[in-house]
Amino acid sequence: MAAAVSAITERIPPPAHGEAHVWLAWTERFAATEILDYCRTLLAQDELEKWRRFHFERDRQLYLVAHAMVRQVLAAYLAIAPERLQFVANRYGRPELVREPGMPDLRFNLSHAPGLAALVVTRSADCGIDVEARRELGDLAAMAGQVLTAAERDYLWRLPDTERNWAFLKLWTLKEAYIKAVGKGLSLALHEFGFALGADISIRFQTGSADAAGEWQFAQRFPGPDHVLALALRSGDGPTCVYREWAPQRRGGSA
Numbered sequence: 150m151a152a153a154v155s156a157i158t159e160r161i162p163p164p165a166h167g168e169a170h171v172w173l174a175w176t177e178r179f180a181a182t183e184i185l186d187y188c189r190t191l192l193a194q195d196e197l198e199k200w201r202r203f204h205f206e207r208d209r210q211l212y213l214v215a216h217a218m219v220r221q222v223l224a225a226y227l228a229i230a231p232e233r234l235q236f237v238a239n240r241y242g243r244p245e246l247v248r249e250p251g252m253p254d255l256r257f258n259l260s261h262a263p264g265l266a267a268l269v270v271t272r273s274a275d276c277g278i279d280v281e282a283r284r285e286l287g288d289l290a291a292m293a294g295q296v297l298t299a300a301e302r303d304y305l306w307r308l309p310d311t312e313r314n315w316a317f318l319k320l321w322t323l324k325e326a327y328i329k330a331v332g333k334g335l336s337l338a339l340h341e342f343g344f345a346l347g348a349d350i351s352i353r354f355q356t357g358s359a360d361a362a363g364e365w366q367f368a369q370r371f372p373g374p375d376h377v378l379a380l381a382l383r384s385g386d387g388p389t390c391v392y393r394e395w396a397p398q399r400r401g402g403s404a
C-alpha cells in the first residue's frame with residue numbers, strides 16, 4: 150500500500166468532518182539513537198515512565214515512536230507544541246485529548262504491532278484502529294470458539310488450512326477496531342458481533358446490541374505484506390480516508 154511520507158514542520162489542516170486521517174510509522178526504521186532521543190523529548194513524564202518499564206528494546210522503541218507520532222501529528226493539527234498536549238483516559242483506558250478553549254474537537258486512536266504503529270484522527274467522529282503483524286496463533290479452534298460468531302467460524306473453516314490463520318487476524322483487527330472506537334475495551338463480548346470480509350465490510354450484531362450497524366463504516370488495509378490494519382468509524386455517510394507515512398521531524402530540521 151503506497152502512502153505519502155510526511156515530515157511535519159508546521160501546522161497541517163486537521164481532518165474535515167467526514168474525513169479520517171491515518172498515519173503509519175514503520176518503527177524499526179527509526180532505531181538511530183539521535184532519533185529515539187529526540188522522540189523522548191516529546192513525551193510526558195507518565196509516558197516516559199511507561200516507556201522505561203518495557204523489558205525489551207524493541208518494545209521500548211515501538212512505544213516511543215508511536216507516542217512521538219501521536220504528539221507530533223496532533224500538535225501539528227492544533228498548531229501547538231507537542232509537549233503541551235494533555236490526554237485523559239476513560240474508565241476502560243481509551244485516551245482522548247484534553248481540549249483547550251477554541252481547539253477543534255479532534256478524536257484519535259492508536260495501535261501498535263511489531264514494526265508498525267498506526268494512528269487514526271477524525272473530527273469528532275468515534276474512531277478505532279487496530280494493526281496486527283502476521284504470526285502463527287496456535288490453537289485457532291479454541292480462539293475462534295471464544296471470539297468469533299458462528300458465521301465467522303463457518304467462513305474460517307471453509308478456507309484452506311493455509312489461509313485460516315491470516316483470515317483470523319483480519320477478523321480480529323476489525324473486532325478490535327470496533328471495540329476501540331466504542332472505547333469500552335474487552336468489556337464488549339467479541340463473539341456478539343461479527344464481520345463478513347469483502348469489498349464492503351459491515352458489522353452484524355447478534356441479538357441484544359444497543360448499537361446500530363448502519364452508523365458504522367469499516368475499512369481494511371495491508372500496509373505491508375506482513376501487517377493488516379482495520380479501521381472503524383462512526384460515520385453514516387462513508388468517510389474519506391487519507392493514509393500517510395510519518396517520520397520523526399525535529400522542529401526546524403530532521404531528527
Ligand SMILES: CC(C)(COP(=O)(O)OP(=O)(O)OC[C@H]1O[C@@H](n2cnc3c(N)ncnc32)[C@H](O)[C@@H]1OP(=O)(O)O)[C@@H](O)C(=O)NCCC(=O)NCCS
Pocket residue numbers: 212215241242243244258259260261262278279280321325328329330331332333334335
Ligand atoms: C487495550 C485494547 C483496547 C487494545 O489492545 P491491543 O490490541 O493489545 O493494543 P493496540 O496496540 O491496538 O492499542 C493500544 C492503544 O490503544 C489505546 N487504548 C487503550 N485502551 C483503549 C480503549 N479502551 N479503547 C480504545 N483505545 C484504547 C491506547 O492508546 C493504547 O496505546 P498505549 O498502550 O501505547 O497507550 C484491548 O482491546 C485489549 O487489551 N485487547 C486484547 C489484545 C489481545 O488479546 N490480543 C490477542 C491478539 S490475537
